[in-house]
Amino acid sequence: MRAVIAEDSLLLRIGVVKVLEAAGFEMCAQVADAEGLLAAVEEHRPDIAVVDVRMPPGFTDEGVRAALVIRHQYPRTAVLLLSQYVEERYATDLLAANTSGVGYLLKQRVADVEEFAEAVRRVAAGGTALDPQVVAQLLVRRHSDPLDRLTPREREVLELMAGGRSNSGVAAELVVSESAVAKHINSIFTKLDLPKADADHRRVLAVLRFLGVTTA
Amino acid sequence: MQLTTWLQLVLVRPFRRAGHRTALVAAGLPLHLAVVPLWLWLLGTMAALVPALTPLPVLLTLVVTPLLTVGQRRRYRALVGKDLPRPAAPGPGRNWKSAVRRLTGQALWRQVCYHAVAGPLLAVLDLAVLAVWATALVAASIYVWIWALPPQWRVTDLGYTTQAAYITAGGLALLFLGPRLTSALVRLDTRAAEVLLGPSRTEKLARRVADLAESRAGALDAADAERRRIERDLHDGAQQRLVSLAVNLGLARSALGDLPEDARKVIDEAHREAKEAIAELNNLVRGLHPAVLEDRGLDAALSGLAARLPIPVHVAVDMPQRPSPTVEAVAYFVVSEALTNVVKHARATRADVTVERIGETLLVVVTDDGAGGADFAAAGGGTGLAGLAKRVASVDGTFSCRSPAGGPTVITVELPCAP
Numbered sequence: 001m002r003a004v005i006a007e008d009s010l011l012l013r014i015g016v017v018k019v020l021e022a023a024g025f026e027m028c029a030q031v032a033d034a035e036g037l038l039a040a041v042e043e044h045r046p047d048i049a050v051v052d053v054r055m056p057p058g059f060t061d062e063g064v065r066a067a068l069v070i071r072h073q074y075p076r077t078a079v080l081l082l083s084q085y086v087e088e089r090y091a092t093d094l095l096a097a098n099t100s101g102v103g104y105l106l107k108q109r110v111a112d113v114e115e116f117a118e119a120v121r122r123v124a125a126g127g128t129a130l131d132p133q134v135v136a137q138l139l140v141r142r143h144s145d146p147l148d149r150l151t152p153r154e155r156e157v158l159e160l161m162a163g164g165r166s167n168s169g170v171a172a173e174l175v176v177s178e179s180a181v182a183k184h185i186n187s188i189f190t191k192l193d194l195p196k197a198d199a200d201h202r203r204v205l206a207v208l209r210f211l212g213v214t215t216a
Numbered sequence: 217m218q219l220t221t222w223l224q225l226v227l228v229r230p231f232r233r234a235g236h237r238t239a240l241v242a243a244g245l246p247l248h249l250a251v252v253p254l255w256l257w258l259l260g261t262m263a264a265l266v267p268a269l270t271p272l273p274v275l276l277t278l279v280v281t282p283l284l285t286v287g288q289r290r291r292y293r294a295l296v297g298k299d300l301p302r303p304a305a306p307g308p309g310r311n312w313k314s315a316v317r318r319l320t321g322q323a324l325w326r327q328v329c330y331h332a333v334a335g336p337l338l339a340v341l342d343l344a345v346l347a348v349w350a351t352a353l354v355a356a357s358i359y360v361w362i363w364a365l366p367p368q369w370r371v372t373d374l375g376y377t378t379q380a381a382y383i384t385a386g387g388l389a390l391l392f393l394g395p396r397l398t399s400a401l402v403r404l405d406t407r408a409a410e411v412l413l414g415p416s417r418t419e420k421l422a423r424r425v426a427d428l429a430e431s432r433a434g435a436l437d438a439a440d441a442e443r444r445r446i447e448r449d450l451h452d453g454a455q456q457r458l459v460s461l462a463v464n465l466g467l468a469r470s471a472l473g474d475l476p477e478d479a480r481k482v483i484d485e486a487h488r489e490a491k492e493a494i495a496e497l498n499n500l501v502r503g504l505h506p507a508v509l510e511d512r513g514l515d516a517a518l519s520g521l522a523a524r525l526p527i528p529v530h531v532a533v534d535m536p537q538r539p540s541p542t543v544e545a546v547a548y549f550v551v552s553e554a555l556t557n558v559v560k561h562a563r564a565t566r567a568d569v570t571v572e573r574i575g576e577t578l579l580v581v582v583t584d585d586g587a588g589g590a591d592f593a594a595a596g597g598g599t600g601l602a603g604l605a606k607r608v609a610s611v612d613g614t615f616s617c618r619s620p621a622g623g624p625t626v627i628t629v630e631l632p633c634a635p
Contacts, residue, residue: 015463085508113466137523
C-alpha cells in the first residue's frame with residue numbers, strides 16, 4: 001500500500017516512516033505542511049495520508065482542514081490524523097460525513113509499533129481507528145440517552161467497536177470468547193433500537209450513535 | 217578610634233552640608249511668611265469693621281497657594297534631592313467642573329493649611345535657627361570684633377577680658393549646635409511638606425494597592441507564560457526524542473526476531489520504559505500547562521480532563537469569548553484539583569462541571585454525588601482545597617466549598633475577567 005506523511009517534527013516523521021516501511025508500506029512523499037500534503041496527495045493518489053493536526057504556518061488545525069479537503073476531493077485516500085492531544089471537534093468533523101477510512105490517534109501511539117502499523121493498515125483498507133482517549137472523551141458529554149441503558153461490559157465492547165476493532169479484536173482485548181462478544185453486540189443493537197438490516201451497517205450506526213454524531 | 221577620624225566625625229562632617237541647608241532654610245523664610253501679611257491685613261480690616269472685604273484675603277490666599285506650592289516644591293527638591301510626590305490630579309480638563317473639583321478637593325485645602333498655618337510656625341523656627349547661627353558666628357569671633365571695631369562704635373567695651381573668652385566659648389558651643397538644629401528643622405520642614413503638600417495617606421495607599429495589583433498580575437502572567445514556554449520546549453524537544461527512541465526500540469524488537477531470549481527481554485524492557493517515560497512526560501506537561509488549553513480553550517481541555525477520570529463527569533462550558541490565559545489556567549487547575557479530590561475522597565459515582573461567563577465573572581461549579589464532609593481546614597499546605605483557594609485568591613477570585621456530611625459537595629469559584 002502507498003502512503004504519504006505530513007508531519008513538521010522531523011524526528012517523529014522519520015519514526016513514522018520507519019514503522020510504515022517496516023510494515024510494508026511504500027512511502028510516496030514526506031512533507032512538513034498542509035500545502036505540501038495536498039500537492040503530494042494530488043500527485044501520488046496514495047491509499048492513506050498520515051497527517052499531523054498542528055502544522056506550519058499557524059500551528060493550529062491545518063492538518064484537520066487538509067484532511068477534510070482530502071476526504072472531500074480524494075475519497076479513495078484514507079486519512080489518519082495524529083495529534084498531541086484529544087480534541088473531539090476534530091474527530092466529529094472528520095467522522096460526520098463518513099466513518100470509513102478515517103483514523104485519529106495520539107502521537108504517542110506511534111511508539112506501540114505493531115499496533116500503530118496495524119491501525120494504519122486498517123484505516124488504509126477502509127476501516128477506522130480511534131484512540132481510546134478520543135473515544136473516552138467523546139463519551140464525556142453523552143449521558144442522557146439510550147447509551148445509559150448499556151451495561152459497563154456492553155459499553156466497553158462498544159468503545160472497542162468505535163475504535164475500529166472487529167469481533168475477534170474485541171474478544172482478544174477483553175479476553176472473552178468471540179461468541180460472548182457477538183451476544184453483547186446483539187444486546188447493544190437491541191438497546192439502541194437499531195433496525196435489523198445487515199450487520200455491518202448496524203455496527204456503523206451503533207458507533208455513530210455512540211460518538212454522538214447525528215446521522216440523517 | 218583614631219584622633220583624626222574622631223575630629224572628622226565631630227567637627228567636619230556636621231558642617232559639610234550645613235551651609236547649603238542654612239541657605240535653603242533662609243530661602244524658606246519669605247515663602248513661609250508670604251501668607252502672613254494677608255492674614256495681618258485680614259485682622260486689620262476686621263478691626264476696621266469692613267465685613268464686606270473679609271472674603272478677599274481668603275480668595276487671595278487661594279490664588280497665591282499654587283504659586284507658593286511651586287516655590288516650596290523647588291526648595292524641597294534642592295533640600296532633599298528628589299521631587300516631592302504629587303497628590304492625585306483632581307481630574308482632566310480646565311473647565312468649571314475640574315475647577316470645582318480642585319476647590320472642593322482635599323489637596324488644595326491641605327496646601328492652604330501648609331502655607332497659612334505650618335508656614336508661619338516654621339518661619340518662627342527658621343528665624344530662631346538663623347539667629348542661633350548669627351549669634352554663634354558673632355560670639356565665636358568676638359576677639360576679631362574687639363580688635364577691628366573702633367571703640368566709639370561699641371555698645372559696651374569688653375576689652376580682651378575673661379568675659380570675652382566666655383563669649384567665645386559660648387559661640388563655639390552654638391557653632392557646634394548649629395548644624396544639628398538646622399538638620400532637625402530641615403527634617404521638620406520636609407516632613408510638613410510631605411504630609412501637607414504630597415499625596416495624603418489614603419492616596420498613597422490607593423496608589424500602592426494599584427501598583428501591587430499590577431505587579432502581582434504581571435508576576436502571575438510571567439509565571440504562566442514561563443510554564444507555557446517550558447511545555448512547548450518539552451513537547452518539541454524531549455517528547456519527540458522519546459517517541460523516536462521508543463519507535464526505534466519497537467522496530468528493533470519486531471525486526472530482530474531471532475535474538476536470544478535475554479537480549480529480547482532487554483529490548484522489550486527498554487521499549488516499555490521508553491513508553492512509560494513518554495506517558496510520564498505527558499502527565500508532567502499537562503500538570504504544567506496543557507497545550508490543548510492554550511490552543512483550544514477551557515471546553516476542550518476540561519473534556520480531555522474529564523475523559524481521563526474513572527467516573528463519568530459531565531462538562532458544560534458556556535463562554536461567548538475566552539478569558540485571559542491566566543484566568544483560564546486558574547479555572548482549569550481548579551477543576552482539575554477538585555475532580556482529583558472527588559475521585560480520591562468523595563466515593564462519588566459521577567460529577568458535574570459547569571463553567572459559565574456571567575458579565576465580567578467566570579463562574580466555575582464542580583458538584584459530585586459523593587459522601588460530602590470535605591474538610592476545608594484539614595486540607596493542608598499547598599495541596600487540596602486550601603491550595604485551590606490560594607490559587608483562586610491570586611487572581612482576586614472567590615472560593616466556596618459546601619460539603620455537608622452525607623454529601624453532596626459543591627465547589628463554587630468566581631473569577632473576575634475583564635471584558
